[in-house]
Amino acid sequence: MLDSSCFMPQKESQRQWYIRNRERLLLKAREYRIQNLEKTIECSKKWVAKNRDHVRQRQRNWYLRNKEEILKDRKQYRAENKDRINAATKKALMESPKRRETRRRIYARYTKNNPVKVKARRILKAAIRKGIVIRPSECSECKISCKPEAHHHKGYSDEYALDVLWVCKKCHWKFHA
Numbered sequence: 001m002l003d004s005s006c007f008m009p010q011k012e013s014q015r016q017w018y019i020r021n022r023e024r025l026l027l028k029a030r031e032y033r034i035q036n037l038e039k040t041i042e043c044s045k046k047w048v049a050k051n052r053d054h055v056r057q058r059q060r061n062w063y064l065r066n067k068e069e070i071l072k073d074r075k076q077y078r079a080e081n082k083d084r085i086n087a088a089t090k091k092a093l094m095e096s097p098k099r100r101e102t103r104r105r106i107y108a109r110y111t112k113n114n115p116v117k118v119k120a121r122r123i124l125k126a127a128i129r130k131g132i133v134i135r136p137s138e139c140s141e142c143k144i145s146c147k148p149e150a151h152h153h154k155g156y157s158d159e160y161a162l163d164v165l166w167v168c169k170k171c172h173w174k175f176h177a
């Protein structure tokens with residue numbers, strides 16, 4: 001059968017052939033890339049390194065073109081993952097060596113200045129760990145559901161170390177005000 005492309009100039013017929021086989025060629029290229037993943041990654045890394053400005057410009061253009069949408073997506077993502085992001089930020093902050101060192105120093109100073117309080121808390125902590133004392137899940141004052149803090153309402157001596165009121169942070173402040 002005589003195909004019309006036979007009469008086209010070389011370049012045009014090549015182009016037509018490419019258009020007809022585009023899907024198949026792209027699939028093949030993709031297969032090749034998957035089979036040679038390391039080589040592909042290596043190549044694209046090299047290309048990016050060599051064309052850094054171009055890549056940056058392209059990203060910039062893409063960002064400008066889609067700015068509104070990107071910002072909207074980002075905002076939505078942040079709103080939906082607020083707690084997770086906050087927790088991650090807090091964790092990173094707490095785990096920073098500088099922060100840890102500061103905390104350790106503050107705690108060491110506190111321990112030195114408040115040995116009786118620290119001892120009472122240590123006794124209580126051990127009792128909780130052993131199941132002798134069970135921390136309730138609400139404040140005994142305002143009944144709000146929370147992880148209450150132990151208030152040593154009879155003082156910090158050993159004999160009263162386990163004699164505590166379980167209160168939320170807010171109510172606990174009132175006792176110490």
Ligand SMILES: [Zn+2]
Pocket residue numbers: 139140141142143144167168169170171172
């Ligand atoms: Zn309370």
Ligand SMILES: [Zn+2]
Pocket residue numbers: 150151152172175176
């Ligand atoms: Zn207290």
